[in-house]
Amino acid sequence: MAENTEVVVIGGGYAGVMAANRLTQRDDVTVTLINPRRTFVERIRLHQLVGGSDDAVVDYxxxxxxxxxxxxxxxxxxxxxxxxxxxxxxGTVDYDYLIYAVGSGSADPRVPGAAEHAYPLADLEEAERLRPVVAAAPASAAVSVVGAGPAGIETAAELAEAGRTVTLVCGGVLGPYLHPRGRRAVARRLAELGVTVLDGPDTQVTEVTREAVRLADGRELPSEVTIWTAGFGVPDLAAQSGLSTDALGRLRTDETLTSVDDPRIVAAGDSAAPSDLPFRLGCQSAVQLGPQATETVLSRIAGANPTPIDVGFAGQCLSLGRRSGVFQFARRNDVAISLYLGGRLGGKVKEFVCRSTVWQLAYEARKPGLRTWWVKDSKRGQLLRAKHGEVPDTADRAA
Incomplete structure (x- = not known):
């Protein structure tokens, strides 16, 4: 009888769960998922946890x-x-192959007072700490949300819809990913909710105190609750273990998601930096990279050459409270276009995406390996050639 292959997945987020589930399509593979929590975290619902409309967790x-x-x-x-x-x-755990899917979290804000007086919002524990703070604050308390990406926009809208007095401090452009038409739609909805939006280069935060936020242009904003959503980082596990990482700390890999240091280590999700040209952080890339990381491992177990990754994007969806949203369409290479859906329809699409993402995880658990639906980005090859002079060699290396 053939000996079982031990594959360990580090990280039980979107990429890690997809990877672990797909591994079960082979009976001779033993799969262990290591995760610090007993429940799966729906990170795309953390703003709802803060607002009190969802607990943002799913039983594994x-x-x-x-x-x-x-x-x-x-x-x-x-x-x-x-x-x-x-x-x-x-304890210790041995492995034959390792899938590194540790995800991402809050980045060091590197702004005086932010670590002491602002509440980050990138993982479950941070959201759970923030929820009672918001609930205990008077209805008239000034709330500042720093950061104008999806987390900042959604959190500001969620709290404003609940009657909070919210200022969204962009530190630059509102919704940098969005097409100008989609950005205007978001701005209109935030205005309807009563959110004060401060954007432009002079809105960089220079200091956070217990009761205020100071900006680069000298303004001081009263802020009884300051929420920090500006920037993400990744755990330093790979770097601390002597593996090659990029400037953000993501594991450096080739186009098969294999570590440049070790053919037995494969990365997936936010913590992967394939060819030093990583994808946008988020569940949209994670649910594609997870199963493709597994396909690389299974190919190596079978003695075959792994296939280069194929990841494509559909756009970005934002909830703007419980009754509205925006779905920003994009080309498959993750460039926003002028088309978007807004209003109630946009909100329904966002909720459908949240529900369908969990459904995808459960489907892979029931029927591992059946779905290979990820769309292809035909532009990636051009970007790789421009960055490296030629497409990276993805030939198999001896395990």
């Missing part, structure tokens, strides 16, 4: 294949040479 039993062994712990070191992981609990 609903989305994880029965054959996946869930270990609730945190990996503190990867010993690539020994193929062994050290856990925070003091």
């Amino acid at each position: 039993a609903k989305i994880l294949a029965d054959r996946v062994r869930l270990t609730v712990d945190t990996v503190t070191r990867i010993d690539a040479a020994g193929r062994r992981l050290t856990l925070a609990s003091g």
